[in-house]
Amino acid sequence: MYICICNALRDRELAAASGGARSVADVFRRCGRRPQCGKCLPDVAQIIETSRTSDTGAQKIAAE
Numbered sequence: 001m002y003i004c005i006c007n008a009l010r011d012r013e014l015a016a017a018s019g020g021a022r023s024v025a026d027v028f029r030r031c032g033r034r035p036q037c038g039k040c041l042p043d044v045a046q047i048i049e050t051s052r053t054s055d056t057g058a059q060k061i062a063a064e
């Protein structure tokens with residue numbers, strides 16, 4: 001599923017980039033993109049949080 005429409009980033013790409021990320025900017029940087037409209041930022045932050053709270057959280061999202 002696309003999370004960031006502006007950059008055509010899917011949940012699994014963002015989850016894969018979120019492991020150990022300290023911020024939303026980190027995740028975008030790892031994907032080689034920059035936030036544009038900002039609508040997806042809460043969702044990206046949630047993906048990072050899921051990754052932090054569960055060792056396999058990002059992997060679960062990536063596998064979906």
Ligand code: FES
Nearest residue numbers: 004006036037040
């Ligand atoms: S939807 Fe991600 S920056 Fe616009």
